[in-house]
Amino acid sequence: MHDTTIVIVDTHAHTGVSYTRFALYCDQHGVVYKTAFSRGQPADYTMQAVGSVVADQQHPYVVAVRAYCAGDCTALDVIPHQSRTAMTPFQRAVYQAMSRIPYGQVRSYKELAAAAGYPGAARAVGTACKNNPLPLLVPCHRVVPATGGFGNYIYGTELKQQLLRIEGYSGSQLPL
16 A cells, blocks of 8 residues: 655646646645745656555645635645754754745845754755755745855756745845
8 A cells, every 4th residue: 555645736836847747645644845946747756656646726725725726825734744854953943044044034044044954065055955845835945145146056047036926026026
């Protein structure tokens, strides 16, 4: 018996970027333990999966992600999530601090390092962002360089900018 369900959401129509699908990997209790954007088709996920693929447009997670893409930033709050990835205390602290960044705002890697209790670890925060097992639900897209710009994002700057626009980020708030 498989214990993973992958919920697929078509996001291209809402984000307008080349990543056309968002996948939420769920355990048997519906808790999301991994997320990813993909350019692939739903069949691509079955090869990585140990379970079933769901593309039901009425699935609550599909509805929530689409509502988020339409501008309802709090829609994702209803999706239970907990990574299965082994983490260091540093990573755990960074992801917890990252989860507290409000919608429509950004923080610099330096600010996030300090908020996580590790001042001076801005570069390590960047690595934690790159390895985030729950992008979108744990908002690594809200972390930017202190020097300006958007920095790197595993799914590309274009998607990072679009997610920030969805959340109402105007670009006028500059991180320290």
